[in-house]
Amino acid sequence: MLKEERQKYILDQVHLHHRVLLNDLSDALNVSIDTVRRDVKELDQEKKLKKVHGGATSFGFMTFTKDDGNIYLKSKKISIAEKTVSLLSDGQVILMSGGTTNMEVAKLIPKKLVLTVFTPSLHVAMALLEHENVEVIFLGGKLLHDAKFAVGGTVVNALSQLRVDMCILGTGYLDAKFGLTEFDWEVIQVKQAMIRAAKKTVILTVSDKLHSVQKYKTCDMTAVHTLVTELDPSDPLLDTFRPFELVLV
Amino acid sequence: MLKEERQKYILDQVHLHHRVLLNDLSDALNVSIDTVRRDVKELDQEKKLKKVHGGATSFGFMTFTKDDGNIYLKSKKISIAEKTVSLLSDGQVILMSGGTTNMEVAKLIPKKLVLTVFTPSLHVAMALLEHENVEVIFLGGKLLHDAKFAVGGTVVNALSQLRVDMCILGTGYLDAKFGLTEFDWEVIQVKQAMIRAAKKTVILTVSDKLHSVQKYKTCDMTAVHTLVTELDPSDPLLDTFRPFELVLV
DNA sequence: GCAAAAACAGCAAAAACTTGCAAGATTTCG
């Protein structure tokens, strides 16, 4: 068995189960634990997975829907939010999904900016209501307990009647090959409807979530118009995304 | 089990319940209490949660509604909320409007009670989502900046398709002669639709608002089935309401 | 102030990691 095959298997397992034990890999691949260890070490250095004591995890593994008080991560998100806000202009009608990064965007919208925003996220709606000049329309539906996010036919239906200027999606898992993925089936239904309803799709993502894959696919990278991360557009981590027609902000 | 998995579980629990006990964690994860203690210590140092004696809490969690500071009024409202909760039973589908009294109801719903609740209030929806067994459906629409309440045709339309067991209205101005009144035209449209959609209408009101009238009329007293206040049902203040077929709780 | 619960510190066993090395496979290049 070739090294590349092994490493591909390891990556597949990590993407599938979000975690993997070195012992299991050594068993499944019929090689010594040392070999697996070395493979994982390499993949870790290539930032394709995260090596931990006893195994490995996918990058999305340690992230959470709520603000986790991680100051490092938070500053990244604020930096992303600042860039995103600069994309907005007076009179626009936009769509916003949920997630902590979108929350930061909602908070950072200038008081003077006149906007109409549709959102299925309770937290984002709440934050937007602080702005006098923003008209907020909540896309109602069944609320998810953890994400505080409306899903289901009602939301998708309402979205099918919209044609807005821009759609801002946060908390996505991004990979050049697999596109934008999520771990919740109902959420991707809504996000897909959001993308369909918008002229432009803007993706916000911290670099930690680049090159990470979840179970369900929202869309291909070709559906994305603008990618906003905290990295400099020249960063090599973004190289795999360059084949697509993206504006890296 | 990987350390990362344990820590993720711990963080998830903290985010979900805002607090956890080390004993429960040790039980759930099948590891010694010391291991959990060490995990929590680490997460605390990483500022991902706050370690406290006996467990951990999520910091960043504070009550959503700004307390109005009036302790008298608040205790009245809690007393009303307690009575209201006792009217609920397993499996019911109900409608809840906004307001601080309804917020108290939402908070006091027993963890075991299985309900489906429709609401156009952001705050109430948020509070209800704390309960695992409550399915929350938000009635989407244009949000009022001050009341954090959805109004407009979308809400009224959605309501016209419902036939629920009970409708709980808060923050009303009540008078035996003029009925239930409000100061916002858009709000009464929604409340009227809520009353139409429900088999029973329950009004929550602190005694201060009895015998007070506002500009717009939601409904007559004849449309109200149950009146919940903090007063004893024999209180003379309630006399003018007795001609109506009310259950005074 | 007292008893119970929780936190802490130190220790030891087990699991996992690192490093160096040697045998076999693969590639390079004259």
Place this chain on the structure above:
DNA sequence: CGAAATCTTGCAAGTTTTTGCTGTTTTTGC
């Protein structure tokens, strides 16, 4: 083709990390 160089793989010895246990100190509730 064939020998040297390189890469890969597995093994063994030594080190580090993790984890549960013990006894001691601190905190909490009555």
